[in-house]
Amino acid sequence: xxxxxDRLSGRQPQxxxxxxxxxxxxxxxxxxxxTTSQLEQMKNELLVVIARYVDIDPDxxxxxxxxxxxxxxxxxxIPLKPIxxxx
Amino acid sequence: MAAxxxxxxxxxxxxxxxxxxxxxxxxxAMANQKVVCLDADIxxxxxxxxxxxxxxxxxxxxxxxxxxxxxxxAMIRDKRLPELYLIPAAQTRDKSAVSPSDMIRxxxxxxxxxxxxxxxxxxxxxxxxxxxxxxxxxxxVVTNPEVSAVRDADRIIGLVEAEEKGPAKLILNRMNxxxxxxxxxxxxxxxxxxxxxxxxxxxxxxxxxLISTNRGMPVALDPTSRAGIAFHNISRRLQGETVPFMDxxxxxxxxxxxxxxxxxxxx
Ligand SMILES: Nc1ncnc2c1ncn2[C@@H]1O[C@H](COP(=O)(O)OP(=O)(O)O)[C@@H](O)[C@H]1O
Ligand SMILES: [Mg+2]
Numbered sequence: 001x002x003x004x005x006d007r008l009s010g011r012q013p014q015x016x017x018x019x020x021x022x023x024x025x026x027x028x029x030x031x032x033x034x035t036t037s038q039l040e041q042m043k044n045e046l047l048v049v050i051a052r053y054v055d056i057d058p059d060x061x062x063x064x065x066x067x068x069x070x071x072x073x074x075x076x077x078i079p080l081k082p083i084x085x086x087x
Numbered sequence: 088m089a090a091x092x093x094x095x096x097x098x099x100x101x102x103x104x105x106x107x108x109x110x111x112x113x114x115x116a117m118a119n120q121k122v123v124c125l126d127a128d129i130x131x132x133x134x135x136x137x138x139x140x141x142x143x144x145x146x147x148x149x150x151x152x153x154x155x156x157x158x159x160x161a162m163i164r165d166k167r168l169p170e171l172y173l174i175p176a177a178q179t180r181d182k183s184a185v186s187p188s189d190m191i192r193x194x195x196x197x198x199x200x201x202x203x204x205x206x207x208x209x210x211x212x213x214x215x216x217x218x219x220x221x222x223x224x225x226x227x228v229v230t231n232p233e234v235s236a237v238r239d240a241d242r243i244i245g246l247v248e249a250e251e252k253g254p255a256k257l258i259l260n261r262m263n264x265x266x267x268x269x270x271x272x273x274x275x276x277x278x279x280x281x282x283x284x285x286x287x288x289x290x291x292x293x294x295x296x297l298i299s300t301n302r303g304m305p306v307a308l309d310p311t312s313r314a315g316i317a318f319h320n321i322s323r324r325l326q327g328e329t330v331p332f333m334d335x336x337x338x339x340x341x342x343x344x345x346x347x348x349x350x351x352x353x354x
Binding site: 014015016017022023024027069070 | 244
């Protein structure tokens with residue numbers, strides 16, 4: 001009974017929302033056959049490769065695993081720094 | 088005319104495949120369809136007891152594929168209904184006694200005699216799953232509103248696609264709308280969001296399922312029970328009718344509106 005008071009006051013997320021969030025990640029892992037840490041590692045390696053060719057600020061790069069229906073898609077937003085020292 | 092061949096499967100065991108197969112068979116037969124249900128759970132037969140036909144078994148599906156009897160002889164007629172038959176699984180053999188091509192041949196033979204062939208699957212993704220899927224033209228995936236069952240359903244939906252039997256349709260079994268309203272159970276739309284497949288039925292958690300299974304009288308024989316109505320609705324959708332999801336409507340009840348007004352992060 002304390003449960004709904006907590007929820008009204010926003011203290012604890014609903015358990016079904018937690019279930020959904022956890023399932024979202026698990027299904028990405030299952031569908032891609034990649035663990036969360038492998039995914040992180042891939043992102044980091046991608047960053048290194050990209051930085052070898054273009055000037056980027058790692059903090060602005062967003063590499064995301066997106067779900068479209070039953071398909072997973074890797075998308076990246078990589079703002080390039082303006083070229084300064086040309087000559 | 089060729090029969091519709093419908094396989095009922097799941098990732099996780101115990102989610103209600105056998106219950107669903109038995110009750111859809113009963114509901115279809117009550118709608119004057121000729122139905123044969125086939126237990127493909129070799130070694131762990133159960134469709135016979137859920138239908139209440141366990142005392143009438145003489146031959147089983149392995150006897151048919153190994154040529155010890157004709158298909159007709161293995162078809163047990165359910166006397167409560169005009170045209171419902173069961174071909175039971177073998178209890179003392181293992182899954183390797185039947186191959187996918189045996190299943191296809193058997194269903195081809197049955198196809199001209201009935202309107203619907205319903206196949207109950209074993210749990211898991213091995214040989215038994217392939218057997219159950221081999222002849223299917225429609226695959227129904229059963230799941231429960233619970234993390235491990237939904238996860239395993241996603242696996243199976245992918246495998247059904249890989250076997251070129253997709254897209255599968257989803258049956259959500261054992262929904263407890265009281266818990267959904269309290270935010271303690273994944274709602275149908277949450278699960279559909281995650282699995283991204285078409286829904287064909289929502290079956291509520293209903294103690295009549297157990298009571299009727301105790302008696303060997305599938306709950307669909309009583310079309311006033313909540314679960315019974317749900318199975319009849321699925322049967323009507325399988326026959327091409329558009330039937331609103333009754334349980335979805337319940338969600339717009341007073342309490343859920345209240346929940347939406349006050350609850351954080353409703354849907
Ligand atoms: N909608 C329901 N409400 C209540 N109990 C259910 C419901 N569906 C299935 N059950 C129960 O769940 C158990 C497992 O069902 P079963 O059909 O044997 O699953 P499976 O064939 O997938 O292993 C059985 O005891 C059955 O009575
Ligand atoms: Mg079963």
